[in-house]
Amino acid sequence: MALPNSGIIIPRRSIAGMEGMWAKMWDPPKESPGTPELLTPTNPVPAFMESLGLGDVKVPNTVQLALTEGITITGWNGAPLVIMAVGDQDMDASKGGTYPGTILRVPRGVIFHAETQGKTSPPHTIHWHGIEPTPMNDGVGHTSMEIGKYTYQLQPNFIGSYFYHCHRNTVQHFEMGLFGFLIIEPPDAYANPLTAGGYPRRTAASLAAFPQFPGFVAGDLASGDPHAYTVPYDYEALWVCDDMDSYWHNQIGLEARAWYPAILNRPGVDDQFWHGHFHDFNPDNWFITGVVVPNAPGVLGTIPPNVVVPPGLNGGVTGMQVSVNAQRGKTILVRALCASYNSMRVTFPVDVVIIAWDGRALGVPPLARYSHAYRVPAGTPIRYSVARRIDALIRTDTAVNAFATVEFFDTRGENVPGRERIVKTARIPFVIN
């Protein structure tokens, strides 16, 4: 490195006191502690799924998550892509791990337990993105620990759309596929076993200004009414928009220590890294909720019609869609997560009302009284970046036979004049009869 003409060297200044934290942050050791403030779990969903014959529950009211690796899926060109995967060990459809991971549906207010373990040598964690528990249950290695084995405990208190993912070296493990969607539902979503496994269902919203959605209840959250500030929906679709760099997946992503110091291992002393690629992400495959988007990078691809998520991967609920196929005069809820290191832009072929971002329903008093649901006209793009979620509500009396589009942007050069580029456009069939 050339010396500056000025002779100014800016020193790396130390942080007082935190020597242990600095050393821990490099590579938190694998631990298996007991859960502090442990309560009795009350999540009814595992038992409901068992009652449908979808699995066998080992520990009552508890989800059994395992993180594993060495699974292969197929890219747009038929080539294999190696992934890591997470699954619920008690459920037949997901025990081996799926991409993306099984959808977890949880009623608001229950004590949720997930007994979690890594099946392979590198440690893992689960971070419940958007859920805000104590640090021990937040699943970030350097603010608590990597596991091992641990029972995460939370009490989700806001109805809406979330996801969970491994936070061990998230660069690698999130990209490799260790994540799934998480839906917080009204407290009584599983109260009636005769209706719990289907639609209509309800979600949080504040829709006094949008009378086109029947069944909205305002009321008072503090009153105990489980439907206060919720609206029913007849159809539900989930778009988990992801990209993969086949080089990462098939060459470097398998190496458990690829993101760690290259030669020696004394944090802060000789931590030089492998040079040249981990900052350099170049996806060549794209997926919508696990369905590969056809065609080469840069070439428009359309996923098939009538793709659905089976109940074994959706909390026992039958009918979750990916490609939309609905009836006129019914309410459709689309949940769309950007799980891609690309940014993205979603365009609907119909008017939508955005009722929530990131698991917080707009306009619900008291805490979200500073916002309101808003209409996005057909054909107007909604642009956002990785880890953000929208909940979009749709209802139309007109038949639609069209596509929603998801355009993926390279995050290098967005908003830089002349340098913004769309690297892939995916189309999702969107049919209303």
Add this chain to the structure above:
Amino acid sequence: MKRRDFIKYGVSGLATLVVGSKMPWLMANPAYAAVQTQTLNFTITDAVKEMVTHEPGNNLATCYFWIYKSNAPNFPADCPGPQIYTTVGDTINISITNDLDEDHAFFIPGMYNSGPIAPGATVTGTFRVTRAGSYLYYDNLNAPVNRVMGLHGAFIVMPANLRGTRARGGNRLTPYSLPTPNVQQLFNDFGRAAWWPGLAWEQGDAAATPPTLPFRQYVWLLHQASPVLFEEVGNFTPGADYPAAAFMDAFIGETDRPGLPPLIATNTDPRMAFPLPFGPGIAINNAFNKKPHFFTICGQSGHFSHNHPAITPMLRVGEPCLARVMNAGLWTHSMHLHGNHFFIACVNGRVQSNLLWVDTFTSKSMDIYDMVIPFMRPPDVPNTRGIGRADPGLPAGLGATWPPQQEFAMYQPATGTFKQSFLNPLVNVDIHQRQSPLVYAMHDHTEPSQTAQGGNYNCGSISGITIIGDRNTPGWKDFPRDEDFDMMLTFGNGAPVTKPGGGNDPPLV
């Protein structure tokens, strides 16, 4: 080291300039090391900065930058330039000297434009600050090269009316000259409404340890640095501008399409051993490529931003704060906060009328947004209060889950877990960390920025929030703090002789 041994030493923190009006609430915070001045007296020069990782031979990795250096006495040089705090109505005097060998400038959109300053020349000027908000100051010449090379910093304008609430018709102070009704309502509700107990934003607490300041605010200035490219720019023909198109090709160019510069791979790069999925083969070159390898928040990465009390808010439940997020680079970051959702109050100069309450927000190149962090009790900790909800909560007899006293007593990993010290390889350091106070991460979810030459969160674009107490739960104003945390909270990166965390000892002041 015991407290009595280090307390006598001087403190320097995040380099901050207060121009014009006095801001006692900021000057009082040792973490900022604020200096009061009437004139922005800057030199445009170059510097080499020690980055978060190491290179072979046990040398700290370094990066060449161009910087705005304050000429205030003993004011430390850094990239980015000093954080500048001003007040609406202030008149700012400017004197800027260009010590580099091509034209440079000092520019604040809508406020001041020096125009080209020739090598060796000094430009002086005056401007009046008219509108509250978050701004970037930067060099707008040869865009984006000069800015991305490091010639940028945060320029914060506070609203003028700091008088009592009665003078404002009962309205609390917001960060804006013209708040929207929803922004005004949010700031009015903090400390007043039943669902936001605690302090208003404009209220401090001198009795707290350390004192809670009014107008709590933080800057998260995001940037990306490429040591190879920046050195090449520094070594470019004297007097000539490095071509901006070539700079962008290297910094944000594609690697998978023909016609654009290829990845430069090193001889230890296993990409060479495989047929490339992206196209033609790439020549081996014993150097990094020219893409960014370092991702910084206020010039710091990993541990150095996450555990820096002037970058990471360390406050109590009931002490809402503002974070001003700005992106001086060319990459998009998707900044995610754990522990609390936050309100988006202002985006690119537009005070918002619909305050999205989110856990992640998008920061594209040159984007500036303000987020309000309520510092509420993390709402998904099992509880009986239900934060305005009717959840039945815990059955009687299960005790309180908040504050989490069992968790406070835990150490992860357990006490007695040793790793080699970075200061003295012959010494092992206990890496146990007490699960108190409550530490949460804030990081870019576009995770390739968590790498810094490869690597985990300890190197990347990360900060956080730390909840150090709860002013709404009697008896728990402060959560337990071990000595190492207390030293950090008190001294930040400014205490030179305290068995420092992960850096060289700066010289004693």
